[in-house]
Amino acid sequence: MADDTVIVAGAGPVGVMAALALAKQGLKVTVVEADPVPNMSPRAVVYLHPLLPDLDRLGILEDMKERGHLDREGFNLHVVALGEVLSAPFEVIDGDTPTPYNLHLGQGEFTTLVAEHLARLGVEIRWGTRVSGLEQDADGVTVTVETADGTERLRAGWLVGADGGRSTVRELIGASLDGFTWDERFVATNLRADLRSRGFRSSNLYIHPTHACVIADIDGEGLWRCTFQESDSLPEEGIVERIEEFYRGLWGPDFEFELVDYRPYRMHQRLASKLRDGRVVLIGDAAHLTNPTGGLGLTTGLYDVLALEEVLPAVARGEVDEGYLDLWAAERSRVFSEVSSPIASGLKRVVYGNIDVDELREATQYQRTLTATREGQREMLLSLDSVRSPSILAMER
Numbered sequence: 001m002a003d004d005t006v007i008v009a010g011a012g013p014v015g016v017m018a019a020l021a022l023a024k025q026g027l028k029v030t031v032v033e034a035d036p037v038p039n040m041s042p043r044a045v046v047y048l049h050p051l052l053p054d055l056d057r058l059g060i061l062e063d064m065k066e067r068g069h070l071d072r073e074g075f076n077l078h079v080v081a082l083g084e085v086l087s088a089p090f091e092v093i094d095g096d097t098p099t100p101y102n103l104h105l106g107q108g109e110f111t112t113l114v115a116e117h118l119a120r121l122g123v124e125i126r127w128g129t130r131v132s133g134l135e136q137d138a139d140g141v142t143v144t145v146e147t148a149d150g151t152e153r154l155r156a157g158w159l160v161g162a163d164g165g166r167s168t169v170r171e172l173i174g175a176s177l178d179g180f181t182w183d184e185r186f187v188a189t190n191l192r193a194d195l196r197s198r199g200f201r202s203s204n205l206y207i208h209p210t211h212a213c214v215i216a217d218i219d220g221e222g223l224w225r226c227t228f229q230e231s232d233s234l235p236e237e238g239i240v241e242r243i244e245e246f247y248r249g250l251w252g253p254d255f256e257f258e259l260v261d262y263r264p265y266r267m268h269q270r271l272a273s274k275l276r277d278g279r280v281v282l283i284g285d286a287a288h289l290t291n292p293t294g295g296l297g298l299t300t301g302l303y304d305v306l307a308l309e310e311v312l313p314a315v316a317r318g319e320v321d322e323g324y325l326d327l328w329a330a331e332r333s334r335v336f337s338e339v340s341s342p343i344a345s346g347l348k349r350v351v352y353g354n355i356d357v358d359e360l361r362e363a364t365q366y367q368r369t370l371t372a373t374r375e376g377q378r379e380m381l382l383s384l385d386s387v388r389s390p391s392i393l394a395m396e397r
């Protein structure tokens with residue numbers, strides 16, 4: 001078995017991005033996806049500006065700009081109890097980066113777009129193909145898959161588990177998923193409405209005692225994402241009524257909107273006990289789960305890919321030894337537990353925790369100080385790359 005063959009399990013946004021990055025590095029990639037088509041349910045929307053030059057290098061940024069919404073308005077923290085909107089617009093980093101903007105695009109549309117690029121590269125995505133078994137030996141992996149036509153065994157040098165929060169690959173390598181589940185669930189909703197007339201910009205963290213939410217402009221043409229939280233003990237029945245009640249509570253009884261889509265989600269802070277087992281690695285939600293306040297869920301997964309893109313091809317070609325995959329795994333676990341998870345948990349508490357006004361003033365003082373000056377705004381926007389790993393091949397062992 002050639003060492004340069006890779007099976008990617010899962011054609012979610014992280015799996016397709018991994019397939020694209022590894023294929024562009026010369027590996028022979030096949031993707032297997034349990035579902036028959038890309039998952040279009042409302043989830044991640046925001047791609048932070050420091051990631052965009054990498055997406056450009058992979059050849060997908062122009063298509064993303066064409067299909068998505070370009071956010072030049074930057075960071076906006078609405079602290080309703082204090083009558084403030086703390087902002088940092090992207091114009092302050094014009095000249096610092098080739099991409100002084102965030103991109104908004106539903107992750108289902110992102111997956112579809114990357115799948116089109118994979119097809120052009122000749123990378124096959126086998127839809128309706130579910131991983132169910134795994135064996136490893138010194139030369140490669142044998143992956144059992146279930147399809148409409150029955151069971152098949154596929155052979156490759158490496159397996160990348162990008163099969164999401166309920167990862168089968170994670171289970172097959174015997175990794176546990178350690179951490180905790182929140183008592184609240186998030187409700188991600190897509191709506192058509194005129195939210196600009198209500199003071200919202202492209203991206204908003206809205207701290208409100210009873211109607212806290214995260215709001216993002218999806219397409220610049222009236223489609224918005226509004227995510228709020230509710231108790232996980234509420235029945236799913238009646239959720240549409242509760243969404244409409246939430247909107248009217250926030251924007252008034254005469255507020256006009258069309259609810260386009262919604263999905264309730266359980267939230268976790270959890271990390272797999274290992275991200276590598278022999279010839280298998282875990283990335284994205286298969287490796288770690290966070291609540292999405294701050295948009296670090298998908299973002300952390302996409303940065304897993306950028307780090308793997310450096311290491312796996314070098315290991316597969318025999319240029320460096322397999323120990324670098326352990327370094328990769330340790331480094332990505334560190335980023336999740338020291339950066340992504342604490343930032344997302346802290347933001348969730350500040351945005352949704354209904355903390356008292358003095359505590360709120362203190363908890364948002366960092367943003368207040370930075371957004372008060374142009375230099376501070378620059379510092380804030382340029383610090384958004386905290387989940388990127390340094391070169392792993394340059395690390396000392």
Ligand SMILES: Cc1cc2nc3c(=O)[nH]c(=O)nc-3n(C[C@H](O)[C@H](O)[C@H](O)COP(=O)(O)OP(=O)(O)OC[C@H]3O[C@@H](n4cnc5c(N)ncnc54)[C@H](O)[C@@H]3O)c2cc1C
Binds near residue numbers: 012045046163168299
């Ligand atoms: C409400 C909400 C809002 C969010 N907003 C943001 C945001 O704004 N920014 C952000 O960065 N993140 C956000 N996230 C997180 C983001 O959605 C996830 O981090 C992202 O989906 C992870 O992508 P993934 O490809 O790793 O996994 P998934 O998207 O879960 O994809 C996994 C794929 O694997 C397939 N699969 C499963 N089992 C198998 C199997 N056995 N064999 C083959 N295929 C299999 C699945 O069908 C699926 O297509 C949000 C999450 C929620 C819940």
